[in-house]
Structure formats: C-alpha cells, structure tokens
Amino acid sequence: MVALDPASFERIVFFTGAGMSAESGVPTYRGHGGVWKQYNWEEYACQDAFDRDPEKVMEFHEVRRKSVLACPPHEGHRVIARLEMNHPGITVVTQNIDGMHQRAGSRNILELHGSLWRLRCPIHGVFEDTGETYERFRCEHCDSRLRPDIVWFGDSLDPEVIRLSVEAIARCNLFISIGTSGVVWPAAGYPEIARKNGALCIEINPEPNPMSHLYDEAVRLPAGEALPVLFSNR
Numbered sequence: 001m002v003a004l005d006p007a008s009f010e011r012i013v014f015f016t017g018a019g020m021s022a023e024s025g026v027p028t029y030r031g032h033g034g035v036w037k038q039y040n041w042e043e044y045a046c047q048d049a050f051d052r053d054p055e056k057v058m059e060f061h062e063v064r065r066k067s068v069l070a071c072p073p074h075e076g077h078r079v080i081a082r083l084e085m086n087h088p089g090i091t092v093v094t095q096n097i098d099g100m101h102q103r104a105g106s107r108n109i110l111e112l113h114g115s116l117w118r119l120r121c122p123i124h125g126v127f128e129d130t131g132e133t134y135e136r137f138r139c140e141h142c143d144s145r146l147r148p149d150i151v152w153f154g155d156s157l158d159p160e161v162i163r164l165s166v167e168a169i170a171r172c173n174l175f176i177s178i179g180t181s182g183v184v185w186p187a188a189g190y191p192e193i194a195r196k197n198g199a200l201c202i203e204i205n206p207e208p209n210p211m212s213h214l215y216d217e218a219v220r221l222p223a224g225e226a227l228p229v230l231f232s233n234r
C-alpha cells in the first residue's frame with residue numbers, strides 16, 4: 001500500500017459504510033452478526049412498522065443508541081478528523097447513522113441515511129436528541145409522534161443531502177470508499193461519479209464486493225489499520 005500525500009489532492013471524499021465502525025464494535029448490516037441478520041427490518045426499520053407499533057420501533061432504536069454509545073471511535077475515524085483540520089477540501093459522505101465521525105471530531109459530514117441522534121416531527125421538522133434513551137416521543141409544539149430521522153426501508157433519501165453528496169463526489173480528486181458492501185443505491189453509483197472526474201478511487205475493505213472493479217486500488221485491510229498507513233505522510 002502506497003502512502004498518500006493529502007496536499008496533492010484539492011478535494012477528498014471519504015465515503016463510509018458500516019465497516020468503518022466495525023472495529024469500534026458497531027455491528028455491520030449484512031455480514032456475519034449483521035443487524036439485518038439479527039432483526040427483521042420489516043418489524044423495526046420501516047414506516048409501516050412504526051405505524052403498527054411505535055413503542056417497539058423506538059425501543060429497537062434505543063437499544064442501538066446504547067450500544068453505539070458504548071463504542072469509541074477508532075484510529076481510522078481520528079485520522080479522517082485530523083486530516084480535516086489541516087485540509088479545507090475534505091468531505092465525509094456516510095451511510096452510517098451512528099455519529100462516530102462526529103465523535104472523532106469530523107465536521108464536514110453528509111449523512112445519507114440520517115442519524116440515530118435526531119428525531120423528526122411530520123410538521124415541525126427535525127430535533128436533536130442525543131441521550132442514551134429518547135428524551136421525548138412527542139413533539140412539544142403539536143404533540144405528533146416523533147420518529148427517528150433515519151432513512152428506513154421504503155423512505156426517500158433527503159434530496160438536498162444527495163445533491164450535496166453528488167456535488168462533492170463529482171468534484172473530488174481522491175475518492176476513498178471505506179467499509180461498504182456497495183450494494184445500496186444511490187450510494188452504489190458513487191464510485192462511477194468520482195471516476196468520471198478522473199478522481200483516484202481507493203477502496204478500503206477486507207472483502208471484495210460487486211463494485212470493487214470500479215476502484216483503482218483496493219486495500220484489503222480493516223479501516224483502522226489501513227487509514228493510518230495510507231495517510232502516514234500527512
């Protein structure tokens with residue numbers, strides 16, 4: 001693996017998935033021990049499930065909040081956050097809802113699938129709610145039930161977040177995908193957008209996946225090992 005000099009890339013996008021948080025102890029979705037192996041998303045992660053049994057869905061998300069809070073960011077998260085402090089052109093585009101990049105100190109983050117740490121009222125919009133358990137379940141203005149501000153199965157992604165992500169990826173010179181199986185759209189199309197701009201595309205993932213051929217280089221190591229080496233020249 002060659003070490004990269006971030007100064008030679010004007011704009012860098014780190015595109016992260018569940019594998020980015022795996023070494024912190026947050027389970028991935030599809031692999032061994034994955035969230036969707038343990039839980040049926042139709043019971044816990046769609047609007048129908050919430051309409052049927054909101055308490056059950058909120059409890060599931062509280063369990064996830066507790067388990068994420070028990071997991072510390074790892075060196076890979078910190079490498080990205082430190083790079084951002086010295087480089088104005090860094091964007092993190094993440095499919096993760098766990099807030100680990102923020103806890104490590106990253107600030108320029110686009111969360112494609114929302115966040116475990118926000119709630120949404122259908123009328124009054126989005127509220128931060130960051131404790132281990134939810135502070136409230138109903139909107140203080142209109143008493144509507146609040147749901148997690150997460151893109152569940154069947155939900156649409158926020159068009160503004162997609163627009164900003166595509167813009168960042170289409171303009172970047174270095175695109176580093178970390179820990180995603182690459183199968184969920186629109187994220188699955190992102191490496192091609194980066195390639196069109198001639199960006200150097202690097203995949204960090206111990207396992208290959210159906211999108212791996214789109215990358216110039218594959219680093220078959222866990223994120224927490226690969227990132228400190230890849231950016232040891234910084």
Ligand code: OAD
Binds near residue numbers: 019096113204207223
């Ligand atoms: P997946 O669970 O589909 O894939 C996780 C990827 O991380 C796999 O390719 C693993 O090989 C890789 N991986 C595991 N450990 C790693 C490590 N230490 N370092 C680097 N890579 C590692 O997760 P995502 O691709 O993020 O959506 O899944 C995309 C979306 O599908 C999620 O955001 C979630 C899910 O349904 C929602 O919940 C809306």
